[in-house]
Amino acid sequence: MPGKWKGKRRVRPRLKAWLVEVFVQEKVAVLVQVAVLMHIPDGLIGFATAAVTWVVAIGAIAYALKRSREELDDRSIPIVGLTAAFVFAAQMVTIPVAGGTSAHLLGGAMAGIMLGPWVGTLVVSVVYMVQAIGFADGGITALGANILAMGVLAAVGGYYLFRAVTGFLPRTRWAYLGAVALACWVTIVAAAVLVAVFIVFGGPLPLAAFPIMIGAHMLVGILEATISTSVVAAVLATRPDLLANGDRLPASEPADGREVA
Numbered sequence: 001m002p003g004k005w006k007g008k009r010r011v012r013p014r015l016k017a018w019l020v021e022v023f024v025q026e027k028v029a030v031l032v033q034v035a036v037l038m039h040i041p042d043g044l045i046g047f048a049t050a051a052v053t054w055v056v057a058i059g060a061i062a063y064a065l066k067r068s069r070e071e072l073d074d075r076s077i078p079i080v081g082l083t084a085a086f087v088f089a090a091q092m093v094t095i096p097v098a099g100g101t102s103a104h105l106l107g108g109a110m111a112g113i114m115l116g117p118w119v120g121t122l123v124v125s126v127v128y129m130v131q132a133i134g135f136a137d138g139g140i141t142a143l144g145a146n147i148l149a150m151g152v153l154a155a156v157g158g159y160y161l162f163r164a165v166t167g168f169l170p171r172t173r174w175a176y177l178g179a180v181a182l183a184c185w186v187t188i189v190a191a192a193v194l195v196a197v198f199i200v201f202g203g204p205l206p207l208a209a210f211p212i213m214i215g216a217h218m219l220v221g222i223l224e225a226t227i228s229t230s231v232v233a234a235v236l237a238t239r240p241d242l243l244a245n246g247d248r249l250p251a252s253e254p255a256d257g258r259e260v261a
Helices: 002-037 047-073 077-092 107-117 117-135 145-164 173-201 209-238
Strands: none
Touching: 047 117, 047 173, 077 107, 077 117, 077 145, 077 209, 107 117, 107 145, 107 173, 107 209, 117 145, 145 173, 173 209
């Protein structure tokens, strides 16, 4: 009988160590997945964080709807639909990376620069809603956080960063597209920082999430900038009049694009 109890005592530490190892591995796997895809799944942020981000996201979308009614016209509606379709389709195409995870385009900054900050916010927010509800890509409880990080911050931040940079650059095609690339790269890194704030201070993950998120998206941002700049370049070459930021168009292009406040 004493030998039997000694056996149980030896098993318990092993079981505890195994459970700790599984828990740590699960957290690392979730962190790697979020670090590359950026979409926050259900259960990774607390109730308070989810509730606050939902409220703020609803407010942002309501304001975007109000501004979109003022800014949209018959001429711009087709490019809005095409941009939404492109962002949705592009996010379905993933590129394999390490650890069995994959990366894809976010498109928030591109939408903001092409359509204006609030129409761009609305377009990307609708895409994330469809993905979360229809394809389980990102959690329902975390939808507010995802919209704020990848929609509002990317579209609004990308738009105003683009305007700030082009404000002191020469009005050339290369300067215009260089500002697009820079805005796309910076906003995807900024979105990664905001997601890290949500999952660390409003969730269970450790501070190590910050360097992992930022490091991964400094690389993913290069892909984002390349694809987004290529799309904007194609529109700039064919229909520059459909782009927002008409006062920032290259001097060789028709300067009748839309300027959005």
